Amino acid sequence: MPDIAADLLCNSRLDVLMGGGHPWYDRQGLPLEIPDFRFFGGQALWDSLTQGHCGADRDGDGNPDPWTFIDSLEQFRALASGPAPDRLFGLPRVRETLQQGREGRVLAPPDSVPFIATVPTLAEMTATALNVLDADPDGFFLMVEGGAVDWASHGNQTGRMIEEMRDFNRAVDQVVEWVERNGGWKRTLSIVTADHETGRPTSPSAESRWPLTPSSRKADLLNPENRGRGAVPDLVWRTVRHTNALVPLYAKGAGSKYLMESAQRKDPVRGRFIDNTDIARTVFRLMPLPR
Ligand SMILES: [Zn+2]
Numbered sequence: 308m309p310d311i312a313a314d315l316l317c318n319s320r321l322d323v324l325m326g327g328g329h330p331w332y333d334r335q336g337l338p339l340e341i342p343d344f345r346f347f348g349g350q351a352l353w354d355s356l357t358q359g360h361c362g363a364d365r366d367g368d369g370n371p372d373p374w375t376f377i378d379s380l381e382q383f384r385a386l387a388s389g390p391a392p393d394r395l396f397g398l399p400r401v402r403e404t405l406q407q408g409r410e411g412r413v414l415a416p417p418d419s420v421p422f423i424a425t426v427p428t429l430a431e432m433t434a435t436a437l438n439v440l441d442a443d444p445d446g447f448f449l450m451v452e453g454g455a456v457d458w459a460s461h462g463n464q465t466g467r468m469i470e471e472m473r474d475f476n477r478a479v480d481q482v483v484e485w486v487e488r489n490g491g492w493k494r495t496l497s498i499v500t501a502d503h504e505t506g507r508p509t510s511p512s513a514e515s516r517w518p519l520t521p522s523s524r525k526a527d528l529l530n531p532e533n534r535g536r537g538a539v540p541d542l543v544w545r546t547v548r549h550t551n552a553l554v555p556l557y558a559k560g561a562g563s564k565y566l567m568e569s570a571q572r573k574d575p576v577r578g579r580f581i582d583n584t585d586i587a588r589t590v591f592r593l594m595p596l597p598r
Pocket residue numbers: 457458461505549
């Protein structure tokens with residue numbers, strides 16, 4: 308991952324890049340005396356970025372276009388509206404994820420362990436990314452990942468998984484608000500999906516065993532039991548690994564019908580589904596890459 312991030316920072320034409328792995332903060336968001344560059348990509352890259360030298364030629368004029376670097380919560384919030392830099396790299400002041408890796412009981416109910424107060428939410432990062440990108444008259448592509456849903460699920464951390472899903476949901480709300488304020492769904496396509504499922508939380512009464520077999524698939528459809536608003540659903544995790552369970556895909560707006568057309572594969576229980584590589588193919592068809 309640090310290699311990919313370094314490549315995106317030094318060689319790509321991206322306008323916005325944000326992520327975790329701040330070398331000067333620990334997983335609780337507290338400053339370190341000795342930096343740890345392991346999750347970032349090395350000290351040389353860090354120095355070049357923070358001194359304003361890092362960045363390839365984005366606009367094709369033959370000159371490098373360095374990144375504007377932000378890391379404080381105040382900076383993220385200040386750039387959520389109004390004038391924005393051409394290229395923005397945002398690195399919240401925490402070592403790994405935003406909140407999922409914080410200290411305290413990882414198996415506690417949602418919201419019972421205090422949150423780190425010095426990092427933005429995924430929704431705030433999304434608002435800032437949209438504010439940088441929407442200056443482009445040709446439109447833009449933005450990918451937002453709620454990546455720690457997966458980490459919480461690997462740990463079978465029900466409470467933290469719920470917190471992460473809710474944070475992701477709020478990021479989707481930001482996108483919906485942006486679309487509705489900026490020309491509506493005839494101009495913009497939003498896709499909400501997952502790259503895979505992890506942990507397979509099901510109802511305690513489901514008979515399913517991992518891995519799924521054709522005969523266990525129907526039983527496996529027993530979702531966690533809804534115990535009402537504000538209560539943690541009753542569920543049992545079936546694995547600490549990724550699974551091949553089908554995941555939902557929601558699409559709304561311009562071109563969404565092409566996703567439905569591409570959903571040509573068939574599951575005996577769930578019905579039609581789309582191969583995840585066909586999602587990318589459909590997006591490229593709708594928004595060809597510049598040559
Ligand atoms: Zn994973």
